[in-house]
Amino acid sequence: MEPILDRIKKGEILVADGAMGTMLFQKGLKPGECPETLNLTNPEILEDIARDFLNAGAEIIQTNTFGASPINLREYGMEDKTEEINTTAVSCVKKSVKGQAYISGSCGPSGKLLKPYGDVSSESLFLSFFRQMKALVTSDVDIICVETMIDLQEATLAVKAAKTASPQIPVMATMTFDKTPKGFYTVMGVSIKKAAVDLQEAGADIVGSNCGNGIENMVEIAVEFSNSTNLPLLIQSNAGQPETREGKLFYSETPGLFAEKTKDLIDAGVSIIGGCCGTTPEHIKAIRKSVNSFQHSTE
Amino acid sequence: MDILKKISVSIQHGDDQSVFTLTKRAIEMNIPPKDILDHGLIDGMNIIGDKFKHHEIFLPDVLLAARAMYAGMDQLKPLLVKDGIPSMGKVVIGPVRGDLHDIGKNLVGIMLKGAGFDVIDLGKDVPPEKFVNTATIEGAKIIGMSALLTTTMPVMKEVITILRNQNLTDKIKTIIGGAPLSKEYARQIGADVYAYDAANAVESVKQLIQK
Numbered sequence: 461m462e463p464i465l466d467r468i469k470k471g472e473i474l475v476a477d478g479a480m481g482t483m484l485f486q487k488g489l490k491p492g493e494c495p496e497t498l499n500l501t502n503p504e505i506l507e508d509i510a511r512d513f514l515n516a517g518a519e520i521i522q523t524n525t526f527g528a529s530p531i532n533l534r535e536y537g538m539e540d541k542t543e544e545i546n547t548t549a550v551s552c553v554k555k556s557v558k559g560q561a562y563i564s565g566s567c568g569p570s571g572k573l574l575k576p577y578g579d580v581s582s583e584s585l586f587l588s589f590f591r592q593m594k595a596l597v598t599s600d601v602d603i604i605c606v607e608t609m610i611d612l613q614e615a616t617l618a619v620k621a622a623k624t625a626s627p628q629i630p631v632m633a634t635m636t637f638d639k640t641p642k643g644f645y646t647v648m649g650v651s652i653k654k655a656a657v658d659l660q661e662a663g664a665d666i667v668g669s670n671c672g673n674g675i676e677n678m679v680e681i682a683v684e685f686s687n688s689t690n691l692p693l694l695i696q697s698n699a700g701q702p703e704t705r706e707g708k709l710f711y712s713e714t715p716g717l718f719a720e721k722t723k724d725l726i727d728a729g730v731s732i733i734g735g736c737c738g739t740t741p742e743h744i745k746a747i748r749k750s751v752n753s754f755q756h757s758t759e
Numbered sequence: 760m761d762i763l764k765k766i767s768v769s770i771q772h773g774d775d776q777s778v779f780t781l782t783k784r785a786i787e788m789n790i791p792p793k794d795i796l797d798h799g800l801i802d803g804m805n806i807i808g809d810k811f812k813h814h815e816i817f818l819p820d821v822l823l824a825a826r827a828m829y830a831g832m833d834q835l836k837p838l839l840v841k842d843g844i845p846s847m848g849k850v851v852i853g854p855v856r857g858d859l860h861d862i863g864k865n866l867v868g869i870m871l872k873g874a875g876f877d878v879i880d881l882g883k884d885v886p887p888e889k890f891v892n893t894a895t896i897e898g899a900k901i902i903g904m905s906a907l908l909t910t911t912m913p914v915m916k917e918v919i920t921i922l923r924n925q926n927l928t929d930k931i932k933t934i935i936g937g938a939p940l941s942k943e944y945a946r947q948i949g950a951d952v953y954a955y956d957a958a959n960a961v962e963s964v965k966q967l968i969q970k
Binding site for chain 2: 481485489490493535571573576577578640641642645647648649701702703709737
């Protein structure tokens with residue numbers, strides 16, 4: 461396949477996949493279970509999810525490795541399974557996409573705070589990310605996706621760990637911003653501008669935002685990113701804030717809204733559009749449709 | 760500037776060494792420990808809580824202020840106990856079973872301690888029985904539960920069911936919080952209060968304890 465960055469350079473818009481967690485729960489993951497154990501116990505579920513998103517039109521499919529760094533896995537007593545969990549996650553996606561989509565190695569936050577705010581040192585956090593990244597790149601992912609970050613130092617450590625594990629494999633890095641009266645900031649107080657600058661300096665090839673409070677905010681976030689950096693942008697929005705209806709989890713933003721807002725994201729200069737929590741293959745289909753009509757109109 | 764004001768300001772700056780030294784000096788000056796607590800430590804944390812609520816500062820500033828608060832609190836605690844000063848009340852907190860996310864819960868713990876409550880922090884991944892047993896043994900009137908994951912939030916209901924089965928809902932009130940939760944969810948599962956952020960959690964606990 462043609463390298464992702466080359467396609468972006470040509471002005472192509474790429475579609476990424478949707479929610480992993482939401483899909484896992486639909487397929488039987490129990491509350492409180494470590495989502496990454498499924499890689500070892502039920503790999504067929506991961507193959508199904510990858511296939512569902514591929515068929516919906518996604519061409520970047522993520523691995524179920526969001527919490528598969530050794531520091532995360534230690535909480536479940538599975539630190540020593542780091543390599544196996546990451547490797548199997550990649551091979552599940554590979555089996556389903558059969559070269560028709562890029563495999564994106566997902567890496568989420570450690571859940572720990574760095575010193576002096578918490579008790580983790582930057583060295584040990586780097587080593588934790590590095591071990592996961594090494595497992596991902598040796599299993600042949602096409603791209604790494606550092607995502608849902610709120611702490612910039614942690615995010616840059618993850619990006620550097622990926623680049624140390626493989627300088628060639630491109631790295632996407634996204635953070636989660638809240639809207640405050642003074643603009644968008646992460647919980648740790650990181651502005652979009654600062655995120656864009658520091659992530660680029662750490663070596664990220666693509667930057668942007670994921671998760672959050674719905675796709676309308678994401679359009680504003682994308683505009684601000686575009687004013688802050690020349691790097692390609694990635695946006696993966698939640699389908700709104702989760703609500704509970706009759707005891708079931710419900711995300712209010714429809715595929716229709718995603719189709720509409722995809723146009724705004726493209727206008728804002730976003731190169732890769734996908735979804736986060738609550739986005740189903742239907743949302744991805746909607747994004748795909750909007751992206752296609754845009755690409756045809758420019759041909 | 761008076762020494763208690765200095766303590767408050769040092770807390771706001773997250774300067775734990777100053778808070779330690781100033782608190783020590785204030786104790787040596789025979790200022791009643793309760794005054795040092797109220798007009799020094801709690802005053803500083805109140806201002807921090809307020810600024811955080813209004814997005815003037817962010818989580819790192821709160822965490823540093825908390826560290827500074829503990830530098831004073833550790834010295835005051837034994838003196839407060841000796842003086843027989845009751846705390847504002849005991850609160851048991853923790854993320855529910857299966858949830859390993861404790862940053863938000865820690866923040867709530869900090870704010871509650873900063874407001875003068877006794878906080879019994881159960882860590883993370885807390886089984887439903889443990890919430891109830893700890894609250895009963897410790898005589899806590901409030902159980903605070905958090906969940907970041909949509910998959911762990913249903914566990915909150917189990918805690919409330921245990922309280923109901925043991926006829927404890929009058930004695931022990933429940934407050935819930937976390938990104939995927941809502942007022943509506945609290946109503947559905949029968950929790951007494953939903954707190955939308957850490958500052959709101961402290962206000963709600965104060966109201967619950969007065970009831």
